[in-house]
Amino acid sequence: MIIAIAAIKGGVGKTTLTFCLAATLVHMGKTVLCIDLDHQGDLSAAVGVEKNSSEPDIGQILFAPKREQAKLFSQAIIEVSGGFHLITPGVNLGAYQTEIEKGLSSESRLKDAIDQFEAAFENYDYILLDTPKGESLFTKNALVACNKVIIPVQTEYFSLKNIPELLHLVSEIADRSNPDLEVSTIVPNRMKSTSLHKSIYEQLMEWDVRTYLGHQTHAAWVSPPIKDLTIYAELSAQAQSLYSYSGSKAEHRAPFLEIAKQLELSRTSELTREVQVVG
Numbered sequence: 001m002i003i004a005i006a007a008i009k010g011g012v013g014k015t016t017l018t019f020c021l022a023a024t025l026v027h028m029g030k031t032v033l034c035i036d037l038d039h040q041g042d043l044s045a046a047v048g049v050e051k052n053s054s055e056p057d058i059g060q061i062l063f064a065p066k067r068e069q070a071k072l073f074s075q076a077i078i079e080v081s082g083g084f085h086l087i088t089p090g091v092n093l094g095a096y097q098t099e100i101e102k103g104l105s106s107e108s109r110l111k112d113a114i115d116q117f118e119a120a121f122e123n124y125d126y127i128l129l130d131t132p133k134g135e136s137l138f139t140k141n142a143l144v145a146c147n148k149v150i151i152p153v154q155t156e157y158f159s160l161k162n163i164p165e166l167l168h169l170v171s172e173i174a175d176r177s178n179p180d181l182e183v184s185t186i187v188p189n190r191m192k193s194t195s196l197h198k199s200i201y202e203q204l205m206e207w208d209v210r211t212y213l214g215h216q217t218h219a220a221w222v223s224p225p226i227k228d229l230t231i232y233a234e235l236s237a238q239a240q241s242l243y244s245y246s247g248s249k250a251e252h253r254a255p256f257l258e259i260a261k262q263l264e265l266s267r268t269s270e271l272t273r274e275v276q277v278v279g
């Protein structure tokens, strides 16, 4: 299952969520590949590697001719602390963006690359795509390539106003190129115990993404909130995972475990459906 972690707004917790979810899925015995699609390379930094650690990097893979992508993909994967695999963005992702946009099919380069690399589906239960802020080419590539979208939302005033922008993009991509694309989960992040935060959380619970997504039949699931705690910042600053860091407790892992379990339910039910169709 390919999952994009996306939000048009910056700094809402996309990378933190990707990092903690990947570690949680690995802890549950799942195989996970993360792709860092952000030129900032924050996900790479969070696991303690340089953003040019993959050779080739994701920019080179997306820029390469389709026939070469499978080979490049397999060469690019590195194993990182936390027990998952990673492809880093490289140092020239911005320059690659300009070149890719001059060519054809610029928004489906990642889908093409993953489709070419059959081992992606044999070797990994989950491929997690950490996206940059804004409507970048790489966010579009993630939405074209993925099955599901998870949206982290900071429980702050004004933070809800960016969700429709992302949902319009999802809707357009579903209409043009990825009809099964589904916003599966909304993750309230940086929750504090003030009345403002509680009221924003309640608004999120009432929010129905289908108002913006004509193609989607199921409502998105709103996960338990992730509290605003320095431990989540410490994890990435110290390149430690939720499962290796000494200060990490069960309560810090609990929301990620719930999100991972929910994903696993939907992944296994999709696998069962596929088996029935084949049978």
Ligand SMILES: Nc1ncnc2c1ncn2[C@@H]1O[C@H](COP(=O)(O)OP(=O)(O)OP(=O)(O)O)[C@@H](O)[C@H]1O
Pocket: 009, 010, 011, 012, 013, 014, 015, 016, 017, 038, 042, 131, 132, 133, 189, 190, 191, 226, 227, 228, 229, 230, 231, 232, 233, 234, 236
């Ligand atoms: N629940 C949380 N509690 C405390 N700090 C958090 C929490 N979630 C994220 N942070 C911190 O907030 C900052 C932004 O988080 P993060 O980098 O995950 O956001 P992002 O959406 O990936 O940002 P960008 O748009 O720049 O890629 C980081 O310093 C991170 O450590």
Ligand SMILES: [Mg+2]
Pocket: 014, 015, 016, 038, 042, 043, 131, 132
């Ligand atoms: Mg980020």
